[in-house]
Amino acid sequence: MPAPETDAREDRRRQEERWRRRRSLERQLHDGAALRISSLALRLGVLENGSVDPDDGARHRDIAALQDEVAAALEELRAVASQIYPPLLHEAGLGPALRELVTARQRDVVLDVAADRAEPAVEGAVYFALADCLEASGAPLAVRIRREPGTVEGGDIVVVVIEGADPALGPAVLDEAGPLGGTVDVEGAPGSAGTITARFPCA
Incomplete structure (x- = not known):
């Protein structure tokens, strides 16, 4: 520790x-x-x-x-x-906004984004967490985003899985997920291609 x-x-x-x-x-x-x-x-x-x-x-x-x-x-x-705050994120959601981001930065990223919308704070946090990963990572990435049911007491959760990312990027993702009460788990050793799983609670 x-x-x-x-x-x-x-x-x-x-x-x-x-x-x-x-x-x-x-x-x-x-x-x-x-x-x-x-x-x-x-x-x-x-x-x-x-x-x-x-x-x-x-x-x-x-x-x-x-x-x-x-x-x-x-x-x-x-x-x-x-x-x-990208206009397309507000207008069309995470899928189109992230595809525009990936195209603009000419990155090798496979996106699998569900069409479900979340509130602006959650979508913004997810978008900028991935933008930080794109900026810091030169490796090909596979990103999967789903909205899943939460606990009985809580609301839904937007789950983001980033495969091929350096686990050292986990803290940057937590910077966006943490203020919303979210969590980040990492698999793999820093400096290698691992997996980052982030959970962003919805209101």
Whole structure:
């Protein structure tokens, strides 16, 4: 059994990693879309106060370039927003959202996701637990997600089985399952292809 100080160091490391990811999102907004929009405001001011004839070709080219910049800024904002809570997760559920994630990251993952929906907190926790596994694992994965009956006193449970994952990723999954009262079991030795089984209680 790990010593208390070992557990405390691991908890601190995991919390620091969570804050690192949040800080990364802030930087993406500041260094990407925010700078683009600031630049757009300046360039629009120049156009508004310029003395060039409205029908001049240079002005039309400037406006077209600004439209391209607006489109690029919107794409950057959507990319960051999807890391906060993907729109497709809300609209269509875990299956479609995870398939989009796997495709976007070009990962070798076999998904078997039941169509049953759960509340947003559970679906979000499952989604980001798997997103963390995809980011940290380069091995092929097989993911199975099912909603199963819970105990008499409790509600249903969303059970997530991740085969081929490094068992060392168990704590990252627990970061998402734990706040909901969930549990994580791992099989295999760290650094090898094992199995992570996570249970996310529904309300």
